[in-house]
Amino acid sequence: MVKTVNLHEVIRGESAPPACDTSLGVEVKEAKDGFAKGVWTVGSHLLNGNGVIMGGFVTAAxxxxxxxxxxxxxxxxxxFASINLQTTFHRPTFIGEVEVEAQVGKFGRTVSYVTAELKQNGKTVASVTSSMMVTKKQGQ
Structure with a gap:
């Protein structure tokens, strides 16, 4: 059986974040009331052959x-689970720190709408939107 991480516990500082967070270098700083803010520390291992960060990694953050x-x-x-995920890139992302903020725009009983903005050096590098399915956990 795969061990899952309870994100509520991560938010409260009671549990380590999931491996995807640490592998990518994303650290949540605050999460409450449908808003989350964090820092993505981007390393050279995420560069593509063109010298910029791969767009998939930007979207993953x-x-x-x-x-x-x-x-x-x-x-x-x-x-929850993503239904769709749409990213608009405004400029390239480079090695260094990226501020990531996410906001639930509409919280529905079964579907919610969430947006995120990523900024590097005070400039927006990407805007992301997602529709997410809200459901009961398995076995609940």
């Missing part, structure tokens, strides 16, 4: 922070 934003509104018996 946003997806991680959006998970914390929606988790801050869920009960312990609920979970």
């Amino acid at each position: 946003a997806d991680i922070m959006m998970a914390y934003a929606i988790s801050s509104l869920l009960t312990e018996e609920q979970t």
